[in-house]
Amino acid sequence: MIPAVISLVLVGFLFGGLLALAGQKFAVEEDPRIEEISELLSGANCGACGYAGCRGFAEAVVAGRADTAGCPVNSSEVDAQIAGILGLEVSHREPLLARVYCQGSSDVSQDKSVYQGIETCAAAAQVSGGGHKACADGCLGLGSCRDACPFHAISIVDGLAVIDPKLCTGCGKCVQSCPKGLIALASRASTVHVLCKNTDRGASVRKYCKVGCIGCRACVKVCPVAAVTVDDNLAKIDYDLCISCGACVEKCPPKCIVEERSHQAQAAS
C-alpha cells in the first residue's frame, strides 16, 4: 500500500511540475481589456455587430477593427465606458429602434383563409396568397420575429407583432426574420411613422383592413414641410425632413400614421 501511495504522489508532483512549466512556456498573452469590455456587453451574442458574439466584438474593438460604438445594443453610457477603457474619443451613434410597420391585429384586419401547417411566418408566407391574412403585406402574427429576438422585446398580441421599445436594443435580428419585410430599424428620435406597407388601392384596402393606408393624400396636403409623399397608394415619411409636428397624424382617416408618444400613452391607459 505504502509504495503505491509514494509512487502516486511522486507521479503527481512530476506531472504537476511539467504542467506548471508548460503553463509558463506556452502562456497566451491576452489583453486584459478584452475581458473588461466583454463584461460590459450584454452577452446576448446576437451578432448584430457583425462579429461572432460579444467576445468577438470585444476582441475586434481592442484590435481597432471595430468602432467603440459598433454594438447596436449598448447604451451611450456603455459606449463611453468602452471608449474610456481604450482611451479613445467617444463616437456618437444614433440609438435605433425596431418598429413593426403594420397595425393589422385580428380585430381590425380580416383573414382570407385558415392556415394549417408549419407555425412560422416564412412557411405561412409561402402558401397561396402569401398567408392567411387578407392583406398580402400584413403581419401574419406567427411570431418568427418573437423567436428571433434575443432580448424578448417582441410579443404577439391579437395576431400582431408588438415591440416593447424599453426592451428593444435595435440589433436588427427581427428585421431579417420577417418574410413580409414589415420590421425596420429607424432612429428612436423620429416619432411619427406610417405603420402600413400595403400598396393596394384604397377601395380594396378598406374592405379588409380598418387601419391600412388608403393613399388618400390627406397627410401630403397637411404636412407643413413636405416630408410626406404618397407613392403606389402608400404614404411615406422622409425622416430627414419630418419635424414630428403630428399634423398628418390628426388628419389620417384610417389612423395608419401614428405618433409614438400618443401610442404609448394609449397603451398605458
Place this chain on the structure above:
Amino acid sequence: MRNGFDGGVHPPHYKTHTEDVAIRSAREPEVVVIPLVQHLGAPCEATVKKGDVVDVGQVIGDASAFVSAPVHASVSGKVFKVEPRLHPALGKPVPAVIIESDGENRWHDSIEPRDAEDLTPEEIIRTMRTAGLVGLGGAAFPTAVKFSPPKDKPVDTFLLNGAECEPFLTADHRLMLEGTADILTGMRVMMRALGVTTGTICIEDNKPDALAAMEAACKDVPDIKVVSLKTRYPQGSEKQLIKSVLNRDVPPPPGLPMDVGVVVSNVSTAHALSRAFKTGMPLIERVVTVTGPAIAEPANLLVKIGTLFHQLIEECGGFEGNASRLIMGGPMMGIAQFSTDVPVIKGTSGILALGAEDEWDGEATACIKCGRCVDVCPMRLVPILISAYAEREWYEKAEQLYAADCLECGCCSFICPARRPLVQAIRMAKQHIMNQRRERQAAST
C-alpha cells in the same frame, strides 16, 4: 419486365363522383380572365390593349423566349382591361387580359383546319407552339419545347400518359372514353414529330373502361400498344411512369426523360393537338373535373380557358354542406385557393371542394422515426431528415440531401402517422435552394 417504380402510396380513388358523368360543355362565360402566365417558362406580353375587339383563337399574349407558349382569346368580344388578377397557381395577382364576351363566338381569320399528314416534324412543332400547347396534366410545360430534344439525345420511345393517378380527377379518363379517336390522331402526330415508330398508351387499371376503349381502338394498329398499369400514386409522374413501363431510370435532375430516349405526353395534350389540326383552333378550352364531397352535382366540364371558378361551381349546383377547402387540381398535389374569383388556366385539371369533415384538423405530433416517409418516397429521398433540416432553416444540409429533387407528390405527408407537414417543409427548402442557385448564377455571370 415491368418492375414498377420505387415507393408510392395507395390513396382512396374517390373517382366514383364523376367517372360515369359524360363531359358536357360549360355555360358560355360572359367574362373571361386570361392570365399571361399559364406555363412554365417566360411570361407572355399582352399583344392587345383595352378596347380592342378580339376573336376566338386570336393571339392575345406572346413571348419571344424559347421556353414559353402564347395565350389566345377563348371568346370573341372586347378587351375590358389588361391588369393583374389573382392567379390560381401562383397565388398572387399576375397580368391578365380580361375579355367581355359578345356571345357571338366569332372565329379569328387565322383559324383554319390543317392536314398533319404531309407536315414535317419542324412544322408540327411550330404548330404546337402557335397553338399555345402546354402539358395539360398539370405542370403546364410548353409542349413544343418538350418535342424539340437536342440532336445528341435520340428519342426512341413515346409514352402517352393516361395514368391520371390523382384521386378525384376524371378529366383524362372521360376524354379517353369520349375522345378516343382524337387522342389517337394526336398521338400519331406527336410520334411523327419525334420520328419514333412505336408508342405506348399507359393507363392505370382502375379505369377498365378506358383501357377497353383504347384497346379496341388500337386493335388493328400494330405500332401502338396499350398497357395496363397496377394503380399506384404517383404513377402519372413522368419519371415514375417511365420506370413502370420501360424499367428505365431517368437520371436525377437536371436529368430529363429524353436522357433515356423517352418523351411522355398527357392524353389531354394529344387530344388538344389533334383539335389544333382538325379545326385549327389553338388551346382555348380543356376538360375540368369539378368534384368533391362539398360539390352538389360533380361533373366533367369542357371549359373555356379564363372562365372563373365560381361560375363552374355554380353550374355544378354550388357548394353543399360544410365546404371548407377549395383546391385547384387533385388532393395530393393541388393548390389550395382562398377565392373562387380565379380563372381556369391551361393547367387546371380539376376543381375540388372538401368539407370540414373530410379534413384533418389535429395538430402534428412528434416524429416517431417509423421511416414510412422514406419507404414511400418515389425519388428515394429521406423526407424526415430534409424536413427536419428545413424547419430549422439549415438549408445547406437539406440541399446535401437532394431536397431540390423532390417532386412534391405528397406521399410522405400522406403516409406520416404523426401528420407532420413534410412536403411543406421540403418545399420551403426547395424554394430557398432555388433562390440561392439563381443568385449564385446571377453573381457568376
